[in-house]
Amino acid sequence: MTRAASSIDNQNSLQLTIEKLVYGGDGLSRLPADEHGRGKAAFLPFVLAGELVEATLVEEKPGFARARAEKILQTSRERIKPGCPHFQLCGGCHYQHTGYQHQLEIKAAILKENLRRIAKLELEIELFIHPSAPWNYRNRTRLKIRTQPEFAIGYYQYNSHEFLPIEQCPISSPLINQAIQSLRQSGTKITDADEIELFANADDSQLLAELYCLPNISEVTARKVAEEVQQILPQCRGTVAFRRPAPPTGPKAVASAGVADLQYKTDYATYRVSAGAFFQVNRHLINELAKVVTAESTGQTALDLYAGAGLFAVPLARGFAQVIAVESSQTSQSDLAYNSPANVKTVRATVEEYLKNVPAKLSPDLVVVDPPRSGLGESVVRGLTALRAPRLTYISCDPATLARDLGGLLKAGYRIEQAHMLDLFPQTFHLETIILLAR
Numbered sequence: 001m002t003r004a005a006s007s008i009d010n011q012n013s014l015q016l017t018i019e020k021l022v023y024g025g026d027g028l029s030r031l032p033a034d035e036h037g038r039g040k041a042a043f044l045p046f047v048l049a050g051e052l053v054e055a056t057l058v059e060e061k062p063g064f065a066r067a068r069a070e071k072i073l074q075t076s077r078e079r080i081k082p083g084c085p086h087f088q089l090c091g092g093c094h095y096q097h098t099g100y101q102h103q104l105e106i107k108a109a110i111l112k113e114n115l116r117r118i119a120k121l122e123l124e125i126e127l128f129i130h131p132s133a134p135w136n137y138r139n140r141t142r143l144k145i146r147t148q149p150e151f152a153i154g155y156y157q158y159n160s161h162e163f164l165p166i167e168q169c170p171i172s173s174p175l176i177n178q179a180i181q182s183l184r185q186s187g188t189k190i191t192d193a194d195e196i197e198l199f200a201n202a203d204d205s206q207l208l209a210e211l212y213c214l215p216n217i218s219e220v221t222a223r224k225v226a227e228e229v230q231q232i233l234p235q236c237r238g239t240v241a242f243r244r245p246a247p248p249t250g251p252k253a254v255a256s257a258g259v260a261d262l263q264y265k266t267d268y269a270t271y272r273v274s275a276g277a278f279f280q281v282n283r284h285l286i287n288e289l290a291k292v293v294t295a296e297s298t299g300q301t302a303l304d305l306y307a308g309a310g311l312f313a314v315p316l317a318r319g320f321a322q323v324i325a326v327e328s329s330q331t332s333q334s335d336l337a338y339n340s341p342a343n344v345k346t347v348r349a350t351v352e353e354y355l356k357n358v359p360a361k362l363s364p365d366l367v368v369v370d371p372p373r374s375g376l377g378e379s380v381v382r383g384l385t386a387l388r389a390p391r392l393t394y395i396s397c398d399p400a401t402l403a404r405d406l407g408g409l410l411k412a413g414y415r416i417e418q419a420h421m422l423d424l425f426p427q428t429f430h431l432e433t434i435i436l437l438a439r
Contacts, residue, residue, distance in 0.1 A: 104423060115402075294319070302316045373401065399431065
């Protein structure tokens with residue numbers, strides 16, 4: 001979004017008061033009431049609660065509208081100067097216009113509101129909030145590559161597929177920012193890849209690069225591109241080139257230079273994380289996340305679903321005689337098996353598949369679930385409740401799907417014992433929630 005591209009049409013210009021912020025980064029306001037009653041909801045980005053703004057409607061649907069703030073008429077006392085020159089142009093961050101403490105307050109309120117509205121749940125226990133360093137926290141950053149008219153790397157502009165070249169990304173680690181500068185200044189012509197992902201290890205001393213190449217790239221060309229990146233980035237231990245096929249098949253690794261994984265050290269273990277595998281991105285809160293999920297958990301059997309590379313399975317193995325870790329991705333499951341001690345049994349399957357065929361005699365003392373943004377869904381909730389585990393820990397990256405799933409779990413007899421909000425994604429609307437349930 002650029003100011004030059006947003007000339008105000010007086011017929012569509014109106015003044016709006018922002019009621020609150022909602023999940024997704026937007027502020028909620030109301031259009032003027034009409035003969036049908038209360039005005040419909042209007043959503044605006046980059047505003048704060050209590051502000052009065054002059055706005056332009058950009059989209060109107062039967063049930064809601066979207067608008068753009070052209071001028072802040074009454075400014076919130078919480079508004080500050082953004083810390084990145086690309087803020088509002090880039091679509092990656094949403095809250096840089098307010099201080100970090102206020103960001104935490106916004107996210108806690110949004111989490112509680114989603115639980116109240118969707119699950120009909122008033123969170124009566126304390127919500128433990130775990131803050132992060134607000135800048136340079138990302139250990140993994142994915143960037144777009146542009147080759148014409150000159151080489152550049154960057155992101156998509158806000159709410160578009162227009163390319164935005166960048167010189168830095170203040171939420172990415174210092175080493176990743178060094179790599180961004182090196183790529184920009186190299187004069188390279190990586191003409192056969194349109195994205196690069198940079199993953200830094202725990203002490204921010206080494207990188208692993210993933211290149212996402214065109215579907216018709218040959219292995220020979222892919223190897224040359226990977227070798228070129230290796231030469232540009234001296235801290236890069238390896239570069240893996242993926243061929244991007246047509247959906248629904250995922251990208252396939254076709255060539256590499258150097259090694260194809262990083263060793264990521266935590267308080268609990270050192271993990272092998274291969275190119276293409278999932279690992280948590282906030283380098284300051286990984287230990288805190290694992291501690292909240294696994295601390296003081298003991299018993300005979302623990303079940304770790306959506307296990308990834310084993311961030312939770314490995315520390316759980318210290319307190320349980322057996323851990324069963326389920327992961328569907330071939331790459332992540334390979335890392336999971338490599339990272340796991342002898343008392344962790346790894347299973348490659350979707351969680352839905354596993355729960356449909358779970359042995360009748362399995363009686364876990366603890367189940368840990370860390371699903372993708374889409375949440376568990378009805379079939380997984382039914383499968384979990386059938387296990388009748390006395391304890392269940394739910395790690396969520398989406399408060400709406402968390403609230404939906406909690407509704408089913410609470411009806412099945414679970415109760416919330418602890419609630420934690422970890423701010424894994426400062427400056428953005430994203431938040432991580434850990435709910436410890438018992439029955």
